[in-house]
Amino acid sequence: MSSILIIVFLPLLAAIIAGLGNKRLGAVPAKVVTTGALFISCALSWPIFLSFMGGHAEASVTPVLQWVKSGSLDFDWALRVDTLTAVMLVVITSVSALVHLYSWGYMSDEPDQPRFFAYLSLFTFAMLMLVTADNLVQMFFGWEGVGLASYLLIGFWFRKPSANAAAMKAFVVNRVGDLGFMMGIFGTFLVFGTVSIPAILEAAPGMAGSTIGFLGARFDTMTVLCILLFIGAMGKSAQLGLHTWLPDAMEGPTPVSALIHAATMVTAGVFMVCRLSPMFEVSPTALAFVTFIGAMTCIFAATVGTTQTDIKRVIAYSTCSQLGYMFFAAGVSAYGAAMFHLFTHAFFKALLFLGAGSVIHAMHHEQDMRYYGGLRKSIPLTYWAMMMGTLAITGVGIVDVFGFAGFYSKDAILEAAYAKGTELGHFAFFIGIFAALLTSFYSWRLVFLTFHGKPRWEQSEHIQHAVHDAHGHDAHGHDGHAHDHAGDDHANEPQDGHGDGTAGYHPHESPLNMLVPLGVLSIGAVLAGFVFHHSFVSEGTGHFWKGSLVFAEHTIHAMHEVPLWVKWAPFGVMLTGLFIAWYAYIRNTKFPAAFVEQFGFLYKFLLNKWYFDELYHYVFVVPAMWLGRVFWKVVDQGIIDRFGPNGAASVVALGSRAAAKLQSGYLYSYALVMLVGLVGAISWVIAQ
Numbered sequence: 001m002s003s004i005l006i007i008v009f010l011p012l013l014a015a016i017i018a019g020l021g022n023k024r025l026g027a028v029p030a031k032v033v034t035t036g037a038l039f040i041s042c043a044l045s046w047p048i049f050l051s052f053m054g055g056h057a058e059a060s061v062t063p064v065l066q067w068v069k070s071g072s073l074d075f076d077w078a079l080r081v082d083t084l085t086a087v088m089l090v091v092i093t094s095v096s097a098l099v100h101l102y103s104w105g106y107m108s109d110e111p112d113q114p115r116f117f118a119y120l121s122l123f124t125f126a127m128l129m130l131v132t133a134d135n136l137v138q139m140f141f142g143w144e145g146v147g148l149a150s151y152l153l154i155g156f157w158f159r160k161p162s163a164n165a166a167a168m169k170a171f172v173v174n175r176v177g178d179l180g181f182m183m184g185i186f187g188t189f190l191v192f193g194t195v196s197i198p199a200i201l202e203a204a205p206g207m208a209g210s211t212i213g214f215l216g217a218r219f220d221t222m223t224v225l226c227i228l229l230f231i232g233a234m235g236k237s238a239q240l241g242l243h244t245w246l247p248d249a250m251e252g253p254t255p256v257s258a259l260i261h262a263a264t265m266v267t268a269g270v271f272m273v274c275r276l277s278p279m280f281e282v283s284p285t286a287l288a289f290v291t292f293i294g295a296m297t298c299i300f301a302a303t304v305g306t307t308q309t310d311i312k313r314v315i316a317y318s319t320c321s322q323l324g325y326m327f328f329a330a331g332v333s334a335y336g337a338a339m340f341h342l343f344t345h346a347f348f349k350a351l352l353f354l355g356a357g358s359v360i361h362a363m364h365h366e367q368d369m370r371y372y373g374g375l376r377k378s379i380p381l382t383y384w385a386m387m388m389g390t391l392a393i394t395g396v397g398i399v400d401v402f403g404f405a406g407f408y409s410k411d412a413i414l415e416a417a418y419a420k421g422t423e424l425g426h427f428a429f430f431i432g433i434f435a436a437l438l439t440s441f442y443s444w445r446l447v448f449l450t451f452h453g454k455p456r457w458e459q460s461e462h463i464q465h466a467v468h469d470a471h472g473h474d475a476h477g478h479d480g481h482a483h484d485h486a487g488d489d490h491a492n493e494p495q496d497g498h499g500d501g502t503a504g505y506h507p508h509e510s511p512l513n514m515l516v517p518l519g520v521l522s523i524g525a526v527l528a529g530f531v532f533h534h535s536f537v538s539e540g541t542g543h544f545w546k547g548s549l550v551f552a553e554h555t556i557h558a559m560h561e562v563p564l565w566v567k568w569a570p571f572g573v574m575l576t577g578l579f580i581a582w583y584a585y586i587r588n589t590k591f592p593a594a595f596v597e598q599f600g601f602l603y604k605f606l607l608n609k610w611y612f613d614e615l616y617h618y619v620f621v622v623p624a625m626w627l628g629r630v631f632w633k634v635v636d637q638g639i640i641d642r643f644g645p646n647g648a649a650s651v652v653a654l655g656s657r658a659a660a661k662l663q664s665g666y667l668y669s670y671a672l673v674m675l676v677g678l679v680g681a682i683s684w685v686i687a688q
Contacts, residue, residue, distance in 0.1 A: 003047075007045055007128065015121035038093060042093035045090045060081050078135075079132040082546060093124070103255045116253070139275075150174075155167025169248050181233075197275065239294065255357065270342050275548075275549070293324075297321070298321050298431060301317045302439055308442075315349070333420070338413070340537050341410060343528065345405075355385045379509045392529075395411060414569070453586065
């Protein structure tokens with residue numbers, strides 16, 4: 001059996017076993033089956049990736065079965081493996097395997113563990129189906145599969161109203177994007193007469209300059225198709241406008257956050273754009289649209305991340321911002337750099353999310369950073385893991401010497417944007433530089449508020465409950481009942497000093513099955529950029545990619561010719577952000593409150609996420625609710641029910657009451673009725 005079949009279908013088999021067996025199977029067997037399956041898939045994925053790195057492998061297609069044959073629509077279910085797929089295979093299986101292992105400790109007190117692990121494995125299978133797709137329908141199958149699995153995982157604690165609301169919001173917002181994706185697929189089939197990805201990409205250059213009818217007018221064919229497809233990516237990858245589901249998805253367990261937001265679902269849109277890059281290259285307008293949306297998402301999420309106090313929401317907005325980098329890299333035709341950042345981001349972002357979960361685990365469900373402080377001595381291993389992730393995401397490194405993962409991939413994106421030479425490319429570059437400064441600030445702010453300064457634990461309701469009502473809450477549980485303080489309108493974080501703040505509670509380090517994934521991911525956060533940057537972007541010939549995406553050699557060569565200040569600018573803004581965070585949260589802790597007092601409107605604007613949720617509420621939710629009430633009260637009850645089933649029933653009831661009055665029980669009454677009827681009948685006969 002081909003290894004790719006095992007890689008893809010083993011997680012599905014594990015999900016079926018754990019899901020159907022559920023509590024009858026038991027928690028430990030379900031965890032062994034699902035985690036073992038993912039580690040096997042991971043072990044088989046890395047040799048495939050390394051063989052492509054070494055130049056020993058070629059693209060291949062493994063048929064599974066004949067899927068659809070209807071008229072001109074004819075395609076098989078087949079698994080395509082090329083360099084682009086190989087990159088995604090190691091990202092998905094590696095992070096998913098480590099998340100499965102991490103969940104052994106994090107979800108240890110969850111009574112419904114088999115269902116949770118079944119959902120994780122189902123999610124992984126759907127994502128693997130997406131990245132191995134040989135045609136657009138199969139890609140859409142995986143696309144919708146991860147949407148379903150994410151809905152199940154975000155709403156895993158279905159008895160929690162906020163989790164249900166977050167799951168529904170993610171589902172609905174993604175359906176909006178998926179409408180665009182479906183229309184793009186329909187249009188692509190209409191234009192090319194096939195859904196086979198290789199056939200479409202081969203024919204795409206020949207469509208340059210053609211037009212298509214859309215919304216009553218004629219537009220450039222490839223522009224329409226690419227923008228519709230990109231709208232799907234905007235929903236799945238939480239780009240500006242369809243991003244609102246991403247922060248609320250934090251209602252799911254922390255391992256879910258790591259799996260969805262680090263390496264899998266949110267990167268599906270980036271993968272799709274890179275897979276279909278020959279289509280996008282035909283339309284400069286579509287590329288410009290991708291660049292602009294990516295840059296605006298990058299700065300939007302970075303600004304909002306500076307004000308959040310929930311540790312998971314800070315990292316979630318960081319994910320949104322980093323995805324913006326990936327998209328504007330694709331928009332300037334640096335698809336290799338976009339995939340490189342996707343690759344490195346998977347390691348350090350999964351590390352940050354799982355590290356945050358370790359902090360939450362230690363702090364008895366508390367997620368508000370204002371109630372942390374001084375944790376580096378209590379949970380030192382988690383502290384150093386989070387430090388590795390922070391050094392990676394902020395891009396710490398020395399040009400031409402060594403750097404952490406984000407240093408190589410994010411700097412490559414910024415250099416590519418500048419090297420593009422267009423106004424939009426320079427716009428994306430400067431937006432990216434400013435976002436890098438904000439990234440450094442909010443990342444180091446997270447570290448300082450969480451691990452440095454004096455403990456502020458006594459101000460936490462969760463810690464107080466742990467001390468005074470220890471039997472009511474298990475200190476080794478999950479964050480399922482954690483309060484979300486991210487939206488609280490507090491002017492500043494608590495300052496130092498309320499005694500030692502311990503309130504009798506002593507944070508504890510996480511168990512080994514949670515720390516091992518942190519250690520492995522830390523290695524990736526440190527070395528992934530240094531080891532792989534040559535193959536992904538520095539080679540300059542695109543030999544590594546072997547035609548699996550568009551590799552613009554001139555852009556890569558231009559990247560090496562950018563001015564020296566362009567290369568050093570990311571390092572400079574990283575130091576600036578670090579200094580501001582150190583000054584505000586270590587050196588002068590009164591500074592944040594003073595800043596908020598001086599710039600209260602700006603602070604509230606960012607704290608409320610640019611008021612997107614409020615805007616959507618009044619533009620879409622309120623009219624939809626009003627329209628629903630109109631159809632309910634006026635149309636359904638007032639017209640359909642009144643003149644339909646309820647009206648018929650009323651007529652029958654009225655006739656029954658009238659007939660009942662004739663049933664008096666007196667013989668002469670019945671004789672009179674019979675006589676009247678007889679007279680009437682005779683009269684009718686005579687009249688005829």
